[in-house]
Each structure stands twice: as C-alpha cells, then as structure tokens.
Amino acid sequence: MTDEMLPTELLTTMNEQFPCRAPQIRRLAALVGTDETPSPPAIVLHGLEATGKTTILRTFMDSVNASYTAGVTENVGGGDAGRAGDVCALGVRLSGVLSGVERKHFLVLDRVDRTREGSSVLFAALGRLGEMIPILTVIFILSVPKPRLLSSAEPPHIHFAPYTKEESIKILSKYVRRIPFQDIEEYTQKDAKEELYVWQKFCGTVWDSLAKGTARGVVQFRAIVDEMWEPFVKPIAEGEYGTRNYSSLYLLHKDMFRRETNVIDVVVPVGAGEKAVTKIHDLPYYSKFLLCAAYLASYNPARQDAVFFMKNNDFGRKKRRGGTTGSTKRTAKNRKIHRRLLGPQAFPLERLQAIFAAILPHRMSSSADIQTQIATLTSLRLLTKASATDVLEAGAKWRVNAGWDYIRHVARSVKFDIEDFVAE
Structure with missing residues (x-):
C-alpha cells in the first residue's frame, strides 16, 4: 500500500505516537487493507520484547476501525457459542459466528509461541483457519519465528527490529524529564531546549555504559534513565554547573556509570524493603x-x-623470604595443582x-x-x-x-x- 492509500492524518498520528516504526506501519496497512481489498490468510509479526508489536497492532486496528479480536465471540456479535476442544472445533465455531458477517475479521494470537503445548502441527492448523474461512485473517505475534512455522506457503512477515541507540534516544526524548531548578521563576523555551540537550547527552551516556548490555528494550532503558536522572542533574539544579558543562558533570558522576546498583532493580527485581543478608554462623x-x-x-x-x-x-x-633456586624448581615440578583445588x-x-x-x-x-x-x-x-x-x-x-x-x-x-x- 502506498502513502496515498493510507490516510495522511493516520500516518502522521501513528508516526508521532510510535517513532521509528513508519516502515512497519506501512506494511501492516498494506496487509490489513480495507473491507473491499483482500488480505492474506495469515500474517506474522515478530520481534524481541518491547519493540511495539502488540501496541502498534492494536492502535492501528482501532484507528482504522477494523474488526479484530483476541477471542472467538468478542467484538463479533452473539453470545457464548461454547468451548472448542481442538482446532477443528474452533474452525467450526468461527465459521458459525462469522457466517453472517460481511466485513473482514482478524484473529490476533499474541505470544502464541510461548504456549506450553505449542507445536508445528498446532501452528499450521491455526494458520489454515484463514484458508477455511475467506473473511478471516489470523495474525501471529511471535518473538522469534521458526522456519516453515505454518507448514504451508510462507505468510507475509513484518519484522520489528530492536531499537538502535539513536532510535531509543529519540523515543525517550518525546517525554523529557524536567531539571528541578531551585531559582527559576518562569519556564521558557530556552530552558526546554537546554534540558533536551542535557537529556539526550545523558541518555547516550547511559546507553553506552549500562543499558546497552543490561536493558533488553526501551522500557528497561527508560527505567534506568529515570533512576539516575535526578542524582545526575542535582548540581545543575543547585546552580553549581551549567547545562553546557556536560563533560565536567560527567567527570563528577563517572562512578555512577560504573556501578551496577542502578540496574539491579531492572535485571533482578527485588521486593520493597528487602535487604541482602549474608548468612554467617555466630559460632562460639x-x-x-x-x-x-x-x-x-x-x-x-x-x-x-x-x-x-x-x-x-x-x-x-611461612617464611616470607625467598628460598634457593633449586628448591623453587623442585617445588614447581612436584606440585602443579593448588591443594585448595x-x-x-x-x-x-x-x-x-x-x-x-x-x-x-x-x-x-x-x-x-x-x-x-x-x-x-x-x-x-x-x-x-x-x-x-x-x-x-x-x-x-x-x-x-x-x-x-x-x-x-x-x-x-x-x-x-x-x-x-x-x-x-
């Protein structure tokens, strides 16, 4: 689908809401289409965690007023049509529910690759539901797609690649945290520009020192930045440093970017109030x-x-002074493994x-x-x-x-x- 087929207002709104995802939005719009244009029986959205797969899909479906559901009877009409014990029964139920519907319908299966009993046979059967029901399209949201996942003609894939450093900083720059100045009377556009300068430089430093190796997505990257922001800009808020003295400010807080205490809550969640206890016996x-x-x-x-x-x-x-050369060689020859090992x-x-x-x-x-x-x-x-x-x-x-x-x-x-x- 070209940009002319996608409303300009919708494209602009989606790009503002989800930066750096314009290619994925265009491909999704081309595959979803309108009620008058056909859609493939199955679509695969894949990418690592926190790459925007589910959020972008739901927002786009709501924006174009598409008929979609994560359940069999939700948003389609009708009451409880009963439970389906297998995929064949599910196909029969869906055929009955969608028999009187003229619009296309999309069945979204999010994180289907994490099911306990998931197998290639199950995925292939779910993928063929779109072939059995002409107005149905099954959308799979996966972390990592497997080759020949649906055991049929390869469905179209939309890859949500992990955000790069520049893309992550751009996303975080949409919501810049304020510097709590103590003596500011009126917040001006110049103050906002200076805060954005410090914020982007700070996000780049956090990415290079900590987040690149510990944060698995934009959400965790944002959590690390929020944790370290106030201690970092405290000298600026107190008037000791200017917003353009970033190098001096970094040297003042360089130990902050070497410690892992700022990412422990992200990598290893700890309950509130818990403290690490070293168990040492109090012996007589x-x-x-x-x-x-x-x-x-x-x-x-x-x-x-x-x-x-x-x-x-x-x-x-033990004698601290060195021994003779002969005794040293003899000891090294006879003992090669430390006794503690x-x-x-x-x-x-x-x-x-x-x-x-x-x-x-x-x-x-x-x-x-x-x-x-x-x-x-x-x-x-x-x-x-x-x-x-x-x-x-x-x-x-x-x-x-x-x-x-x-x-x-x-x-x-x-x-x-x-x-x-x-x-x-």
Missing part, C-alpha cells in the same frame, strides 16, 4: 578455632604439621585436636568441652564424617565442609592469621 569462641584447625587438617599435608605447628618454631609461620582431605580426630591446641593463643579453659564444640560443628554441617565407622571409634575420620572465604572470615573474627599456616 573455641568452635571458631576448631573450624580453622579442621580446615588446616583438611588442606595441609600431615607431614608438614611439625613445620607449621611446632611451638618452638615461631608457630611454624583438590578438595578437602579426611583427617583423624586426634590430628584435629593437636592442631587446635597448637593454634590456640592461650591455654584452654577447663570449662570448655571440645567434644560438644565438635558436635555443634557437625550439626551445622561445617564438619562431616568421611568414614563409615562409628563416630566414637578412634579410627573415625572427618573433613571440613566450608570454603576458604568463610574460613578466612571466621579466622579474622578471632584475630587468627590463618594465611600463615596454609600450605601452598
């Missing part, structure tokens, strides 16, 4: 040292216990108690019950049994069930430098 004093000892017993070789935990060896702290190793209970006594900075209180502390760690699944023997037997083996970050946090809470006792 001796249990923390026991857990550190269990980690050292699981990740340190038993043959190096004398090196790390001898009392007369300055607690066996090999997982925790099993250890007997006697070794755990010995390491615990070595790393404890003072004598243990007589009222402390080590067995109860071990039972507490076991109930919290921070210690797990690694052998099939009974817990009370001497040969029972255990292993730690906590990661390095958690253990380091526990060690720092009791001012224990566990890094000096971990074998490399």
Whole structure:
C-alpha cells in the first residue's frame, strides 16, 4: 500500500505516537487493507520484547476501525457459542459466528509461541483457519519465528527490529524529564531546549555504559534513565554547573556509570524493603578455632604439621623470604595443582585436636568441652564424617565442609592469621 492509500492524518498520528516504526506501519496497512481489498490468510509479526508489536497492532486496528479480536465471540456479535476442544472445533465455531458477517475479521494470537503445548502441527492448523474461512485473517505475534512455522506457503512477515541507540534516544526524548531548578521563576523555551540537550547527552551516556548490555528494550532503558536522572542533574539544579558543562558533570558522576546498583532493580527485581543478608554462623569462641584447625587438617599435608605447628618454631609461620633456586624448581615440578583445588582431605580426630591446641593463643579453659564444640560443628554441617565407622571409634575420620572465604572470615573474627599456616 502506498502513502496515498493510507490516510495522511493516520500516518502522521501513528508516526508521532510510535517513532521509528513508519516502515512497519506501512506494511501492516498494506496487509490489513480495507473491507473491499483482500488480505492474506495469515500474517506474522515478530520481534524481541518491547519493540511495539502488540501496541502498534492494536492502535492501528482501532484507528482504522477494523474488526479484530483476541477471542472467538468478542467484538463479533452473539453470545457464548461454547468451548472448542481442538482446532477443528474452533474452525467450526468461527465459521458459525462469522457466517453472517460481511466485513473482514482478524484473529490476533499474541505470544502464541510461548504456549506450553505449542507445536508445528498446532501452528499450521491455526494458520489454515484463514484458508477455511475467506473473511478471516489470523495474525501471529511471535518473538522469534521458526522456519516453515505454518507448514504451508510462507505468510507475509513484518519484522520489528530492536531499537538502535539513536532510535531509543529519540523515543525517550518525546517525554523529557524536567531539571528541578531551585531559582527559576518562569519556564521558557530556552530552558526546554537546554534540558533536551542535557537529556539526550545523558541518555547516550547511559546507553553506552549500562543499558546497552543490561536493558533488553526501551522500557528497561527508560527505567534506568529515570533512576539516575535526578542524582545526575542535582548540581545543575543547585546552580553549581551549567547545562553546557556536560563533560565536567560527567567527570563528577563517572562512578555512577560504573556501578551496577542502578540496574539491579531492572535485571533482578527485588521486593520493597528487602535487604541482602549474608548468612554467617555466630559460632562460639573455641568452635571458631576448631573450624580453622579442621580446615588446616583438611588442606595441609600431615607431614608438614611439625613445620607449621611446632611451638618452638615461631608457630611454624611461612617464611616470607625467598628460598634457593633449586628448591623453587623442585617445588614447581612436584606440585602443579593448588591443594585448595583438590578438595578437602579426611583427617583423624586426634590430628584435629593437636592442631587446635597448637593454634590456640592461650591455654584452654577447663570449662570448655571440645567434644560438644565438635558436635555443634557437625550439626551445622561445617564438619562431616568421611568414614563409615562409628563416630566414637578412634579410627573415625572427618573433613571440613566450608570454603576458604568463610574460613578466612571466621579466622579474622578471632584475630587468627590463618594465611600463615596454609600450605601452598
């Protein structure tokens, strides 16, 4: 359909309401036509989310006063004609409802590709409804069309491509947010032009830094811009910067465009008032040292216990100075994988108690019950049994069930430098 066949007022109104979608509107108008011109049995509108497929279709249908529906009896006339159990029954129902209608009718199936039981057979059957009923056209709205979707002659497609950076900024510039000036007396056309300048520059910066990789459409892009707008223009509103000093204003707020806090609500929706809670067990004093000892017993070789935990060896702290060239080469040749990557190793209970006594900075209180502390760690699944023997037997083996970050946090809470006792 040429522009002469489409009313000029309608084309202008649609283009103003939906910028950057003039080609899609013209193709839609050519396929829908008028009641005197034929339409294809099926039409496919496809594109990613927030590209205007459903909104533009509904607005256009209402503007040209076309007969369309998303249900069988809605806007067609007649009451409840009963339920259709399959596509064949649906075709019979539609034929009966549309038998006395002289106008063309359009059946809109939005997001039909997201149905649970959707298959190529179902889509093909729905597409042939337009061939069975001459005045009916089925319009499919899909995210991504599949090849040979309707298993028949390929229906006409209208692609709603994702908005580019320039198109997204143009759409957002239709509704520019005001700068809350504190000392402005009268809002003039010059103020509006200056706000538009800052708004477009700001939208471009947000797109390049955040929205291009996180926002999936114009709606999310707008949400990010609205979230960051007021903090960004606050120095302008207070008179500290001018509207043409955008580079200086960007340098002042450059950290704002590096953080992800402004897009978390868009990418990961969080309920109002919810706060992130880090779950750390509030362990007793001796249990923390026991857990550190269990980690050292699981990740340190038993043959190096004398090196790390001898009392007369300055607690066996690792030497910070470099060794000989031969020892360095020999270590690199014999050990290629870090022990922390090999997982925790099993250890007997006697070794755990010995390491615990070595790393404890003072004598243990007589009222402390080590067995109860071990039972507490076991109930919290921070210690797990690694052998099939009974817990009370001497040969029972255990292993730690906590990661390095958690253990380091526990060690720092009791001012224990566990890094000096971990074998490399």
